[in-house]
Amino acid sequence: MRGNGNSDSAHDDGSYPRLLAGLIILARSTAQRPDNEDASPRILIWQFIGVLLALVLMDASVPNWLSTAVAAALPIVAILNRGRKAQSWLGGLTAPPRGFWTDLLLPPERADDILYNLLGRYDYWVQKHGAVKARLIFATQSFGCILSFWTDWLLRRVRLLVQLRKQ
Amino acid sequence: MLPKLEELILLALLKQGPDTTAGTVQAMLSEATGREQAFGAVFTTLDRLTEKKFVKWKKGLPDERRGGRAPRLYTITGTGRTTLIASLRATQVLAEGTAIGGLIPARA
Numbered sequence: 533m534r535g536n537g538n539s540d541s542a543h544d545d546g547s548y549p550r551l552l553a554g555l556i557i558l559a560r561s562t563a564q565r566p567d568n569e570d571a572s573p574r575i576l577i578w579q580f581i582g583v584l585l586a587l588v589l590m591d592a593s594v595p596n597w598l599s600t601a602v603a604a605a606l607p608i609v610a611i612l613n614r615g616r617k618a619q620s621w622l623g624g625l626t627a628p629p630r631g632f633w634t635d636l637l638l639p640p641e642r643a644d645d646i647l648y649n650l651l652g653r654y655d656y657w658v659q660k661h662g663a664v665k666a667r668l669i670f671a672t673q674s675f676g677c678i679l680s681f682w683t684d685w686l687l688r689r690v691r692l693l694v695q696l697r698k699q
Numbered sequence: 700m701l702p703k704l705e706e707l708i709l710l711a712l713l714k715q716g717p718d719t720t721a722g723t724v725q726a727m728l729s730e731a732t733g734r735e736q737a738f739g740a741v742f743t744t745l746d747r748l749t750e751k752k753f754v755k756w757k758k759g760l761p762d763e764r765r766g767g768r769a770p771r772l773y774t775i776t777g778t779g780r781t782t783l784i785a786s787l788r789a790t791q792v793l794a795e796g797t798a799i800g801g802l803i804p805a806r807a
Contacts, residue, residue: 644770645721646738647768648765649722649770650722651765651768652722653725653738673737680739680740681739681742684746
């Protein structure tokens, strides 16, 4: 009986962080929705039910110390994520790539031309293959452009050196 | 004689007319060959054609929809056109008298 009493007491102590965790999850999942997405009340209700279920399952199956630790960690994660974009991870995947490496590794005029053409073709790849594969194709084609540019650059110099040595 | 890719790119430029972007050339090649052509190969070949004076380019206007980037606009030169005709004529002469001479079937 005493043991049960202690257990219940610990259970009660742990329920507040779990409730806080649930509220943070709910607030974040609502706040992170992109503006253009349909945030109907039905979706919000389902989200709330999902969080409640998660809390019940957590309470039933996970040891108390672990759920308390997770609950304590969640606000820290929320603070760390505050500076990130409002877009979700999948939302970020559908956005057109920036071509950072192409800009970095090629002369500016060349990079401009290459990215203009790759971005022009990107919509076609999204339509044909989907966003994830389109990004992969974009990355592969960018890498190919960088590689072929510098290979060509190197070959020209080698050819020039060979010509100079012959003279 | 021109290498095959140079010949195809010159043909695409001739067909498309002046001020063509590399992206349009790549799209035309991809459509003609039935598989996605590497942009790297197209850019390098266009550089080589420019060096040989078969092609000239000028800078286009920046496009805000594409991050404010400006493309190169390519046009085939007179020398390029003459070389292309000579190359195609050589191919035609060689094809004549063979089973496919004058009757290359369209892609299925």
